[in-house]
Amino acid sequence: MGFLSWLRSLSGEAERPRAPxxxxxxxxxxxxxPVHRAPNAPxxxxxxxxxxxxxxxxxxxxxxxxxxxxxxxxxxxVGTAMPSPKGRTEPSLINPALRINSxxxxxxxxxxxxxxxxxxxxPAARAAYLxxxxxxxxxxxxxxxxxxxxxxxxxxxxxxxIGSDPSLASELVPxxxxxxxxxxxxxxxxxxxxxxxxxxxxxxxxxxxxxxASAGGKPPALTESRWLVPINLKVGLGDLAANGKPxxxxxxxxxxxxxxxxxxxxxxSRCTEEFTRLFTLRYQQKFGDGFTVRPGKTTIRTxxxxxxxxxxxxxxxxxxxxxxxxxxxxxxxxxxxxxGVSAELEPYSRWLGRNxxxxxxxxxxxxxxxxxxxxxxxxxxxxxxxxVKKLAPSGTALISGAELFSHWPAxxxxxxxxxxxxxxxxxxxxxxxxxxxxxxxxxxAVSELTxxxxxxxxxxxxxxxxxxxxxxxxxxxxxxxxxxADGHILPAELDHLTAHLESSLQLTxxxxxRLQAHLQWLGATEVKLTGLTKRLESLSGAQKAAVGxxxxxxxxADGHIxxxxxxxxxxxxxxxxxxxxTVSSRLHAAMTGSPAAARGPVTVRPAGEPExxxxxxxxxxxxxxxTGFMLDPTxxxxxxxxxxxxxxxxGGIFDEDQTLPAxxxxxPKRPQQPGLEEPAGTNPGDTFPVAxxxxxxxxxxxxxxxxxxxxxxxxxxxxxHHGLLPDGALDTLNEAALDASDEPLIEGDEILTINxxxxxELCS
Numbered sequence: 001m002g003f004l005s006w007l008r009s010l011s012g013e014a015e016r017p018r019a020p021x022x023x024x025x026x027x028x029x030x031x032x033x034p035v036h037r038a039p040n041a042p043x044x045x046x047x048x049x050x051x052x053x054x055x056x057x058x059x060x061x062x063x064x065x066x067x068x069x070x071x072x073x074x075x076x077x078v079g080t081a082m083p084s085p086k087g088r089t090e091p092s093l094i095n096p097a098l099r100i101n102s103x104x105x106x107x108x109x110x111x112x113x114x115x116x117x118x119x120x121x122x123p124a125a126r127a128a129y130l131x132x133x134x135x136x137x138x139x140x141x142x143x144x145x146x147x148x149x150x151x152x153x154x155x156x157x158x159x160x161x162i163g164s165d166p167s168l169a170s171e172l173v174p175x176x177x178x179x180x181x182x183x184x185x186x187x188x189x190x191x192x193x194x195x196x197x198x199x200x201x202x203x204x205x206x207x208x209x210x211x212x213a214s215a216g217g218k219p220p221a222l223t224e225s226r227w228l229v230p231i232n233l234k235v236g237l238g239d240l241a242a243n244g245k246p247x248x249x250x251x252x253x254x255x256x257x258x259x260x261x262x263x264x265x266x267x268x269s270r271c272t273e274e275f276t277r278l279f280t281l282r283y284q285q286k287f288g289d290g291f292t293v294r295p296g297k298t299t300i301r302t303x304x305x306x307x308x309x310x311x312x313x314x315x316x317x318x319x320x321x322x323x324x325x326x327x328x329x330x331x332x333x334x335x336x337x338x339x340g341v342s343a344e345l346e347p348y349s350r351w352l353g354r355n356x357x358x359x360x361x362x363x364x365x366x367x368x369x370x371x372x373x374x375x376x377x378x379x380x381x382x383x384x385x386x387x388v389k390k391l392a393p394s395g396t397a398l399i400s401g402a403e404l405f406s407h408w409p410a411x412x413x414x415x416x417x418x419x420x421x422x423x424x425x426x427x428x429x430x431x432x433x434x435x436x437x438x439x440x441x442x443x444x445a446v447s448e449l450t451x452x453x454x455x456x457x458x459x460x461x462x463x464x465x466x467x468x469x470x471x472x473x474x475x476x477x478x479x480x481x482x483x484x485a486d487g488h489i490l491p492a493e494l495d496h497l498t499a500h501l502e503s504s505l506q507l508t509x510x511x512x513x514r515l516q517a518h519l520q521w522l523g524a525t526e527v528k529l530t531g532l533t534k535r536l537e538s539l540s541g542a543q544k545a546a547v548g549x550x551x552x553x554x555x556x557a558d559g560h561i562x563x564x565x566x567x568x569x570x571x572x573x574x575x576x577x578x579x580x581x582t583v584s585s586r587l588h589a590a591m592t593g594s595p596a597a598a599r600g601p602v603t604v605r606p607a608g609e610p611e612x613x614x615x616x617x618x619x620x621x622x623x624x625x626x627t628g629f630m631l632d633p634t635x636x637x638x639x640x641x642x643x644x645x646x647x648x649x650x651g652g653i654f655d656e657d658q659t660l661p662a663x664x665x666x667x668p669k670r671p672q673q674p675g676l677e678e679p680a681g682t683n684p685g686d687t688f689p690v691a692x693x694x695x696x697x698x699x700x701x702x703x704x705x706x707x708x709x710x711x712x713x714x715x716x717x718x719x720x721h722h723g724l725l726p727d728g729a730l731d732t733l734n735e736a737a738l739d740a741s742d743e744p745l746i747e748g749d750e751i752l753t754i755n756x757x758x759x760x761e762l763c764s
Contacts, residue, residue, distance in 0.1 A: 055079025055093065057157060060174035067100045069130040073137065075178055077153050084310030085160060091117035091310055092153030094130075099123040105131060109143025115309040116149045137182070144190045147182060151197070152308040154179065158204060159306065159314050169207065176204045196307040198228050203304040205231045206316055219254035222272060229258045229325065234300050237293070238321040246290030247330075249280040255325070256334040265342040267349035274348065274372060279341045281371055286337065293330055295322040344369050351423075351742070362408060363420070366427035373430045383407050384431055387454070391433060395456040396517065398524055402448040404435075415447035419742045422757065429463065432456060434514065436521040440757040441465045441514070442473060451524040455517040461510035464756040466708060469511045471550055472501040476519065478551075478572045495519075544576050552583070556590035690763055696722045697732050701762065704745075709753050715746075737762055 055077055058064045062074035080097055082090045101123035106112075111122045118126065129146050132139060137150065154175050162168045179201050187194040209232055220230040233254055240247055247255070253276060256262050268275045283290070300323040303315045324330070348367035358364055365373055365380045373380060386407050390397040405416075408424055416424065421439045424446075428434050436453045437443025440463055446452055465473070476498065498519050502512045551569055566587065570580040690698040700722045704710075710718075712726075719726040730746055737745035741761035746752050 055082040057161070059171060060178075066094055066096050066130060068102070069134045071130070071133045073133075073178075075154065075157075075175065076133065076150070077156070084156070084308075086310045086312070088310055089117070089119050090153070090156055091115065091119070091308055092149060092156065094118055098126065100126045100130065102127045109145045112143065112145035116145050118149065121149075137178075138185070140185050140189075142186075144186060144193055147186055147193060148196075148307055151179075151182070151193075151200070152306075152310075155200065155306045155308050155311055158200075158207070159304075159311055162207070163314075172204050172208055176201060176208070179204070198225075199304055200307075202228060202231045203302060203314065203316070206235075206300075206302045206318075209235045209318075219251045220258075222254065222257050222276070224269065226258050226260070226264065229260075231300075231302060233258060234323060234325050235318070235321055237324050238295075238300055238318075241293040241295045241324045242320075242322055244292060246287075246292050248290050249283040252283055252287075252290060252334060253279050255330070256338045259325070259331065259334065261331060262335050262338050265339075265346075266353070267342045267345035268338075270349050270352060271345055274368065275341060275345060277372060278344060278369060279337065282337060282341055287333075291330065291333065293324045293327065296324060296327065298323045347743075350738075354742075362427065363423050366423040366430070368430070370430035373427075383427075387428070387431055387433055390454055391456055396520065397454045398520065399452050399454060400448070401446050401450045401452055404446065404452050405448055414449075416445050418445050418761065421445050422741075422743070425463075428454075429457070429461070432459070434461070434517070436514065436517045438514075442470065442756075442760070443518075451521060453517045453521045453524075455513065457513060458510055461514075462508075464708070466511070467706070468505040468507055469515070472498075472505050472507060472511075472515055473518065474547070475501060475551060475572075476515070476522065478547075478575065479568060544578055547576060548573060548578050548586070552586045552590050556587055561587055561591070693732070693736055696724055697729060697736075700724060700729060701733060701745075701759075704754055705759065705763075707754050708756075709748075709751055712750050712752060715752055 056079055058071070058074040058076055058078060060074050063070060063072045064074070064076065064078050065071070066078060076094055077090060077092055078094045078096065080095055082093045084090045095118065098119065104124050105127035106122060106124040107128055109125065109128065111125045113120075116125075118129070121129070128143075129149060132142050132146050133150070137147075158172065158175060162171060179197055183194065183197040183201070187197065217236060219236060220233050233251075236251060237247065237255060240251065256279075257264070257268075299318055300321045301315070301317045303313060305313050345368075348364065351367050352359060352364065355364070360378070362379050362383055390399065405414075408416075418439050425435060425438050425440055434455055434457045435446075436455070437446065437450075439445055442465060444450070498515060501507070502515065507515065551572060566583060569583045569587075573580045573583055690701050693701065700718060703718055703722070715730075716726045719729045722729075734744040734746060737743060737755065737758040741755075741758045743755055743758045745755050745758045745762065747755065
């Protein structure tokens with residue numbers, strides 16, 4: 001029913017008294033509210049509402065009839081004369097002597113001016129206004145001018161009558177309740193009314209809270225609108241500071257939430273429940289019961305400029321409550337904590353934004369910080385109980401992909417997508433476990449038909465492979481492929497190889513644990529060689545040589561070469577299409593420390609005039625003492641860095657679902673993985689575009705391959721080399737990575753970390 005039809009339906013009833021329709025009931029009060037009153041003021045008591053001999057205030061619940069209209073809810077002035085503070089007639093005063101045009105009411109409020117007054121509005125507008133009042137002021141589409149006219153009377157009662165006679169302060173509660181109802185009905189319709197009503201409520205709260213606030217009370221609710229700081233928040237914080245009490249977590253959260261200098265990021269607004277829990281937890285971890293705040297000398301003050309043109313500015317102050325809200329020291333603590341919690345929830349928030357109907361699922365829980373998962377119930381608790389039972393005997397469990405999917409839904413396709421597998425691995429991390437294969441470490445996505453190894457991990461275990469781990473994984477895969485090819489490498493040889501890799505590459509304890517789990521997975525997996533030779537042929541000769549160099553360097557790392565290792569290396573060389581007969585000579589060169597072949601021009605002597613003659617070298621005074629064999633660890637690290645991208649590529653070669661594109665005859669050759677054919681510093685125009693990026697960003701992506709971290713200055717230099725602005729390049733690469741893998745490529749501030757999984761997905 002429109003406003004016009006509604007008013008017309010009421011016009012026939014205007015000549016007879018009407019019963020009240022659902023009057024507003026004031027909300028219950030948890031404790032007696034202190035009243036804003038002067039010192040030694042008399043206690044609150046009910047007194048006459050007569051303002052003068054000609055005017056009366058009708059309080060909450062008092063009915064009054066004007067010209068045949070019964071106004072059931074009260075909260076209006078009725079009479080023939082009442083001056084405003086500025087000398088003119090009070091705008092809201094309903095004068096029964098003025099004419100009312102009930103036959104042609106101004107339903108749309110077209111005759112109202114900017115500051116309406118009952119005295120000056122037309123008789124038609126008076127009829128419409130009285131009809132709205134008679135219907136208990138609850139019609140949601142009433143012209144907003146009529147709502148303002150009613151509000152003028154409430155402002156007069158609060159600021160003029162109660163302001164001069166604090167014994168009337170008990171009326172503030174029903175007046176506040178009425179304003180809350182009006183704001184809920186009309187706040188979204190009129191920004192002007194929303195602003196005035198919100199500030200007026202803040203003023204009423206200020207008056208109600210005069211006196212010490214209860215430290216055990218509740219802070220204001222976290223609302224979407226943050227432009228107005230709730231006065232009860234300031235009063236509560238000031239009271240805690242004045243009494244030397246710590247700021248509890250829920251008060252600290254409200255302080256940060258409403259502070260204008262602390263930005264509200266998406267995770268806080270999208271995942272408010274999780275944000276509140278995590279903020280409370282992190283706050284208590286850092287500050288215990290809370291930090292204390294110095295009271296200071298500034299007291300809480302408020303000012304309000306009325307909607308009515310006949311009152312103006314009102315300024316109030318609490319002499320006994322300090323204002324600590326704007327202090328900088330606590331602000332810095334809160335801002336850092338608020339931002340940190342937002343960052344922790346960023347992956348969860350981003351995923352929830354793309355999947356709003358999947359909150360509360362296992363996939364959603366996988367992206368929550370571990371502290372929010374520990375106390376979970378439902379599907380998360382069931383999954384955790386199953387995991388604990390599986391790992392209880394030995395800390396490791398070999399299961400089928402089908403069994404895993406019976407506890408972790410995989411989209412109904414029989415195979416988990418890579419983002420789904422990352423989610424699974426992330427949830428396992430939070431529960432102190434991991435799985436192999438793991439796509440974050442170059443493994444294939446899990447399917448119902450593949451075996452899966454679950455194993456326990458230490459807190460803080462890495463989430464992406466280091467060059468050393470990638471190298472070890474590559475060697476293990478190649479050895480497993482040789483085993484499948486001719487059956488001449490026994491499982492014991494793989495165990496020996498694993499032990500050798502762990503020692504020579506100085507793998508960390510978490511990396512050794514994962515490598516052992518991966519070895520167990522390889523033992524349960526039928527390594528399929530279908531098409532493997534063809535896939536290996538897609539590697540360039542330089543790439544195969546780089547892999548061969550890496551294998552020899554690692555094999556010689558401990559200074560001892562067993563015959564079985566030589567045999568294994570020869571078989572792997574043959575599989576790669578390299579000359580197996582060169583293995584011995586390469587091992588000898590690595591053992592004796594012979595310099596590697598130069599990769600660029602070598603300076604024989606500086607330019608200029610040559611020295612005449614041939615100088616005779618001075619013989620050594622004593623023969624050098626014999627030392628034990630020691631291979632320079634920097635050589636090993638250099639080899640691993642050079643072949644890190646090749647390792648990532650080989651990991652993909654062993655994924656049976658991945659095919660490698662053949663190079664275009666006579667055309668540009670696309671690198672199979674960034675960094676394989678473009679070392680840092682090459683011409684940005686020489687590389688093939690990647691993941692829809694332009695030439696410059698593709699070239700920069702290639703230059704980042706094989707790196708785990710770089711500092712901000714290095715990144716800026718790299719961006720400048722490719723003709724890009726650092727921040728713009730960072731955003732572009734991260735957006736492309738999010739599209740490809742649901743994860744950013746580069747994270748961090750001063751030290752930037754490269755996400756190996758996102759990098760691989762970008763280039764796949």
